[in-house]
Amino acid sequence: MDALEKYVHDFSEPEEELLHELDRETNLRAVAPRMISGHIQGRLLEMLVRMLRPRRALEIGTFTGYSALSMAAGLEEGAELHTVEVDDELEEFIRSYFDRSPHGGKIRLHIGSALDIAPKLGGEFDLVFIDGDKREYPAYYRMLMGDDGSKALVHSGSVLIADNILWSGKVVQPVAHNDRHTQALLEFNRMVVEDARVENVIVPLRDGLNLIRVK
């Protein structure tokens, strides 16, 4: 951690003890621990949830549960977060932390692809955190906006937050013909900025967040 990063950590709300433990255990046990949101992004997600006050939120890509628990901490009583994770080997790990958290009761964990599960959850979402497979971001967007022929899963005023949209800076570098991740993220960011139904701003925090509001 460099000096400026440490300053940001030191002068932001400290990380909850359980989330600190979750981060450490993810680093010890998970195959790609870099995927975790972590302290500052987690606190930002919690803050955005507190400010936006969604009654019903969706997360695509739970991983070990850090961002889900961060968002759940900001949810009001009676509000709920549906989080979807395709890797069933993570389920036991995720549930062990949800069970220990005072906010775990607000979270519904679904195992499977969000592309199959989200449309079956019924109704619309006030807030969506998109953090699944980068190659699927355009498909998630089409699904959420109802551009895949089914009913939209968001409404006027809904906010989508898409993570990793700068992809370690690869979005501004020459793209290899077989680099499907970068190609899909470029396509996603273009779809969003050209879509008159939404307004958006890219926040260069960590690997980049695209904040998108449905008009």
Ligand SMILES: C[S@@+](CC[C@H](N)C(=O)[O-])C[C@H]1O[C@@H](n2cnc3c(N)ncnc32)[C@H](O)[C@@H]1O
């Ligand atoms: C970047 S990680 C998520 C990190 C997590 N949101 C956090 O902040 O700690 C991406 C996760 O998305 C999952 N994933 C990939 N494709 C998915 C899909 N179609 N539906 C649900 N989860 C998916 C992966 O298995 C992986 O665990």
